[in-house]
Amino acid sequence: MKAIVVGGGIGGLATALSLHAQGIEVEVFEQSRTIRELGVGINTLPHAIKELAALGLLDELDRIGIRTHELIYTNRFGQEIWRDLRGTDAGYEFPQFSIHRGKLQGVLHKAVLERIGGDKVHPGHQLVRFEDTGGRVTATFERREGHDDVTVTGSVLIGADGIHSTVRKAFYPDEGAPSWNGLMLWRGAVEGKPFLTGRSMIIAGGMSAKFVCYPIYNDPDTPGSTLLNWAVVARIGDGSTPPPRREDWSRLGDRAELMNHVDGVFTLDVVDPVAIINSTVDFYEYPMCDRDPVDRWSFGRVTLLGDAAHPMYPVGSNGASQAILDARCLAGLLAGGGAVEDALKAYEAQRLPMTAEIVRTNRKGGPEQVIDLVEERAPDGFGKLEDVATREELEAMVRGYASLARFSQSDVNKPGG
Numbered sequence: 485m486k487a488i489v490v491g492g493g494i495g496g497l498a499t500a501l502s503l504h505a506q507g508i509e510v511e512v513f514e515q516s517r518t519i520r521e522l523g524v525g526i527n528t529l530p531h532a533i534k535e536l537a538a539l540g541l542l543d544e545l546d547r548i549g550i551r552t553h554e555l556i557y558t559n560r561f562g563q564e565i566w567r568d569l570r571g572t573d574a575g576y577e578f579p580q581f582s583i584h585r586g587k588l589q590g591v592l593h594k595a596v597l598e599r600i601g602g603d604k605v606h607p608g609h610q611l612v613r614f615e616d617t618g619g620r621v622t623a624t625f626e627r628r629e630g631h632d633d634v635t636v637t638g639s640v641l642i643g644a645d646g647i648h649s650t651v652r653k654a655f656y657p658d659e660g661a662p663s664w665n666g667l668m669l670w671r672g673a674v675e676g677k678p679f680l681t682g683r684s685m686i687i688a689g690g691m692s693a694k695f696v697c698y699p700i701y702n703d704p705d706t707p708g709s710t711l712l713n714w715a716v717v718a719r720i721g722d723g724s725t726p727p728p729r730r731e732d733w734s735r736l737g738d739r740a741e742l743m744n745h746v747d748g749v750f751t752l753d754v755v756d757p758v759a760i761i762n763s764t765v766d767f768y769e770y771p772m773c774d775r776d777p778v779d780r781w782s783f784g785r786v787t788l789l790g791d792a793a794h795p796m797y798p799v800g801s802n803g804a805s806q807a808i809l810d811a812r813c814l815a816g817l818l819a820g821g822g823a824v825e826d827a828l829k830a831y832e833a834q835r836l837p838m839t840a841e842i843v844r845t846n847r848k849g850g851p852e853q854v855i856d857l858v859e860e861r862a863p864d865g866f867g868k869l870e871d872v873a874t875r876e877e878l879e880a881m882v883r884g885y886a887s888l889a890r891f892s893q894s895d896v897n898k899p900g901g
């Protein structure tokens with residue numbers, strides 16, 4: 485068996501490592517000329533970390549990330565609405581990591597090069613078409629160097645090629661552009677002072693604007709300083725039009741546009757959003773885009789994985805986590821020894837319904853609904869939280885999401901779970 489993986493993002497690289505661990509030959513093709521450590525901070529949840537730990541990567545993650553201790557939700561005045569311990573601090577067997585997306589990709593890439601070999605990773609190769617001939621799959625890549633085409637044959641083709649997936653487009657040619665909900669997400673990272681435990685994550689605000697902040701790296705050479713990741717989510721459209729600029733994770737944001745949603749909006753004790761943003765030289769914008777869940781990912785010997793399969797709003801820390809879970813599930817099934825087509829169907833049956841539900845729940849705000857609800861009922865702040873929302877209401881939103889995304893403690897800690 486030989487697998488062709490299209491895309492060298494977190495999903496594609498995790499898939500390559502997982503397939504290799506199962507003894508399956510694999511090659512990765514990435515359209516970018518180099519696999520560069522792009523993006524800013526993300527969170528990866530304990531169930532995904534469990535899978536990366538099984539691949540022997542836990543020490544590396546500890547070297548480049550921070551084990552998230554707690555997540556605090558507040559309104560825009562810093563009044564606490566919900567607080568949860570996270571990862572091992574909450575009793576999970578595995579940590580949650582706050583981590584630089586590019587550095588996580590870098591750890592996976594390094595492991596792929598070491599374990600599978602540099603000759604099996606092909607940057608500068610853009611998939612242009614593929615053909616499933618029944619017994620084999622043939623994929624054609626346009627090489628950036630030389631602008632010629634290369635044809636590769638394998639037993640299975642895995643489209644881990646992101647929200648603008650070429651593989652998905654072949655099966656859903658009329659799907660069009662991703663849909664936008666009118667919210668813009670600005671993200672950046674900057675050296676700053678640690679706050680609270682030094683491993684805390686805060687999400688403040690509500691429907692009109694949210695400020696997210698958490699540390700992602702402590703450089704041992706600069707004690708007393710930490711790399712703070714921040715994000716602001718604010719409404720700039722009603723969702724009936726395409727975004728003002730095409731969704732691109734590497735697009736720089738406009739400071740004046742962003743500050744309209746921050747200046748005078750947040751008064752938080754623990755962090756100062758205006759100061760943090762103003763000290764960030766370059767930051768990025770990304771319109772909150774996703775796609776409607778589809779009924780099928782697997783067609784013969786070809787399937788979809790990660791954002792190509794289930795692009796979702798980046799809320800609830802699930803984008804990278806679900807891609808890693810897809811990878812491990814798919815590799816396990818392909819190693820089962822049955823027909824490739826059956827393994828791909830079984831993978832789809834295991835992963836599609838649950839990820840479709842996460843896509844839908846993220847549209848409603850995911851676990852962050854707790855701050856939306858409180859802002860709606862008490863836009864100017866509150867005296868006592870219990871006069872605004874009951875603990876049961878808030879708990880249902882947070883815990884309901886955890887069990888939906890299969891990272892409740894009972895899911896992650898159970899043997900073999």
Ligand SMILES: Cc1cc2nc3c(=O)[nH]c(=O)nc-3n(C[C@H](O)[C@H](O)[C@H](O)COP(=O)(O)OP(=O)(O)OC[C@H]3O[C@@H](n4cnc5c(N)ncnc54)[C@H](O)[C@@H]3O)c2cc1C
Pocket residue numbers: 490491492493494495496513514515516522523524525526585609610611612644645646647648649650671733734789790791792798803804807
């Ligand atoms: C540059 C970048 C920065 C990001 N930054 C953030 C962030 O700051 N916060 C956040 O929450 N999420 C971010 N994301 C998204 C996040 O990484 C994903 O949601 C999640 O990790 C799932 O990853 P994926 O591998 O499925 O998709 P992606 O991470 O999108 O990876 C898909 C890969 O496929 C490649 N590709 C696409 N088309 C082709 C083709 N035709 N042929 C060959 N290769 C192709 C792409 O270049 C890309 O490397 C970023 C994604 C990218 C690509």
